[in-house]
Amino acid sequence: MNRRTLDPLLLIVAAIALWQVLFVVAGPDAIASPLATLQRLITLGQDPRFWMNAGATLAAFGYACVLSIAIGLPLGVAVGAHKLARDVSEPILSAFYSIPKITLYPVILLIFGLGLSAKVAFGVIHGVFPIALFAIGAIRNLSPSLLRTARVLHLSPRQTATSVLAPAALPEILTGLRIGVSAALLGTIIGELFASSQGLGFMLIRAMENHQVADIMAVTLFLFLIAGIANAGLLAIERRLQWK
Amino acid sequence: MEMTASAPTQASVEHTAPVVLSLNGVSHTYASEDGARTVRALSRVDVEIARGEFFAIVGPSGCGKSTLLDIIAGLATASEGSVTFEGREVRGTVPDGVGAVFQEDTSFPWLSVWDNVAFGLRRHGVEAAEIARRVEHAIALMGLGAFARHHPAELSGGMRQRVCIARTLVLQPRLILLDEPFGALDQQTRLLMGEELLRLWRETQATVVLITHSLDEAAMLADRIGVMSARPGSFIEVVATGWPRTRDSRIFSDSRFGEITARLWSSLRAESMKSMGQAGR
Numbered sequence: 241m242n243r244r245t246l247d248p249l250l251l252i253v254a255a256i257a258l259w260q261v262l263f264v265v266a267g268p269d270a271i272a273s274p275l276a277t278l279q280r281l282i283t284l285g286q287d288p289r290f291w292m293n294a295g296a297t298l299a300a301f302g303y304a305c306v307l308s309i310a311i312g313l314p315l316g317v318a319v320g321a322h323k324l325a326r327d328v329s330e331p332i333l334s335a336f337y338s339i340p341k342i343t344l345y346p347v348i349l350l351i352f353g354l355g356l357s358a359k360v361a362f363g364v365i366h367g368v369f370p371i372a373l374f375a376i377g378a379i380r381n382l383s384p385s386l387l388r389t390a391r392v393l394h395l396s397p398r399q400t401a402t403s404v405l406a407p408a409a410l411p412e413i414l415t416g417l418r419i420g421v422s423a424a425l426l427g428t429i430i431g432e433l434f435a436s437s438q439g440l441g442f443m444l445i446r447a448m449e450n451h452q453v454a455d456i457m458a459v460t461l462f463l464f465l466i467a468g469i470a471n472a473g474l475l476a477i478e479r480r481l482q483w484k
Numbered sequence: 485m486e487m488t489a490s491a492p493t494q495a496s497v498e499h500t501a502p503v504v505l506s507l508n509g510v511s512h513t514y515a516s517e518d519g520a521r522t523v524r525a526l527s528r529v530d531v532e533i534a535r536g537e538f539f540a541i542v543g544p545s546g547c548g549k550s551t552l553l554d555i556i557a558g559l560a561t562a563s564e565g566s567v568t569f570e571g572r573e574v575r576g577t578v579p580d581g582v583g584a585v586f587q588e589d590t591s592f593p594w595l596s597v598w599d600n601v602a603f604g605l606r607r608h609g610v611e612a613a614e615i616a617r618r619v620e621h622a623i624a625l626m627g628l629g630a631f632a633r634h635h636p637a638e639l640s641g642g643m644r645q646r647v648c649i650a651r652t653l654v655l656q657p658r659l660i661l662l663d664e665p666f667g668a669l670d671q672q673t674r675l676l677m678g679e680e681l682l683r684l685w686r687e688t689q690a691t692v693v694l695i696t697h698s699l700d701e702a703a704m705l706a707d708r709i710g711v712m713s714a715r716p717g718s719f720i721e722v723v724a725t726g727w728p729r730t731r732d733s734r735i736f737s738d739s740r741f742g743e744i745t746a747r748l749w750s751s752l753r754a755e756s757m758k759s760m761g762q763a764g765r
């Protein structure tokens with residue numbers, strides 16, 4: 241077994257061991273054991289309502305991802321390509337990225353009401369800023385030598401954009417996508433926690449109200465798996481593009 | 485190998501080959517970064533370079549060497565004067581037959597060595613068989629055969645510069661412009677790269693204009709060396725080395741080599757001091 245497989249496995253074993261220690265220290269009222277959580281997740285997996293809620297969350301997450309990328313990427317590229325636009329917009333976008341988005345939740349609710357669109361909007365305001373900011377950085381960091389090289393090689397503006405600038409900027413843009421997708425999931429779940437009648441976030445808040453510790457842990461584990469799979473997929477693409 | 489050279493001379497044009505590149509009264513002015521003042525980078529640069537000649541340019545930091553190369557390449561336009569390549573004026577567009585290699589590593593990290601070298605040919609619709617023939621030749625010429633499938637990140641700095649040179653050579657330029665291509669390399673690698681450059685120059689019979697900070701490098705590689713003044717840069721002297729076409733780094737042991745570098749330094753010393761004063765401003 242090579243390091244690349246062994247290291248993540250060791251990390252997972254260590255995390256489960258730490259979880260078990262926390263369970264022993266904090267007790268079953270505060271936290272469920274890894275085994276109890278897994279058993280509860282398997283039970284939930286046999287309940288169609290769980291999959292309905294998971295489907296609602298995944299749909300909102302999917303829409304939030306698509307919109308975050310569709311808005312953030314062109315915005316970042318356009319702003320990154322113009323110095324004045326970059327100087328003006330970057331501090332504003334950075335400020336939006338840093339503020340706790342929860343403060344915007346009342347506004348989102350007033351605009352979109354309760355339901356899918358509010359969850360999506362909340363996912364988008366989490367996902368769009370890292371995607372835009374990383375795209376701005378990717379464009380800004382392009383070496384002027386690449387443009388000079390493209391001119392010396394007699395490339396047309398279109399060839400320069402598609403064959404030189406786009407591949408050069410892609411790794412940093414992908415890092416932004418990875419962070420943006422994780423943030424969009426976070427935003428979607430937070431949206432479901434506060435005002436929703438469907439979704440895994442809604443299940444979580446219900447379980448908290450009823451003090452169903454195993455349910456809280458099982459849903460959290462499921463969300464962790466979704467985030468892990470999405471992140472691992474994007475990370476694999478990113479690593480492939482790091483050109484060894 | 486026996487190499488003999490005549491004493492370094494103040495040269496007008498020693499070559500009998502026809503003039504291929506001509507700079508007439510090239511001056512260049514640009515606005516400073518804050519836009520508060522104008523900077524005169526070049527002042528009336530005149531030189532004629534013969535076909536197949538190896539011409540080096542040395543000068544103090546900030547004297548406008550790279551600006552001059554950009555103007556020759558058509559990447560920038562002179563404020564005054566003209567540049568003529570093969571009888572046609574160069575103005576803001578890179579002419580056909582001109583290739584350039586810059587100091588920075590501009591190999592494309594997302595492509596293998598082979599694909600880097602083939603890049604320009606593919607974009608210009610050259611036939612696959614012809615691309616393969618030219619790329620294989622350029623890769624072999626630059627000693628990159630064993631690394632053709634590697635990516636630049638797996639190569640040393642010197643090898644990445646060889647990839648950039650091969651990418652330029654494969655387009656078969658008649659004029660090769662080199663802006664300190666070995667500037668980031670250690671001294672031993674620079675010498676070896678210099679030898680390879682000389683071999684390429686002989687094989688391709690291209691005209692080469694090299695910008696370098698290194699007086700040794702200029703003295704070893706060039707047929708003639710243009711010495712530039714501090715900003716605004718212009719040629720204060722053009723020194724002919726008189727080396728035979730077949731030469732390599734062993735020329736260092738030739739007594740004339742020391743005479744050439746001493747002469748270059750005697751011209752440059754005062755200009756370099758002026759340049760240091762300018763840098764403080």
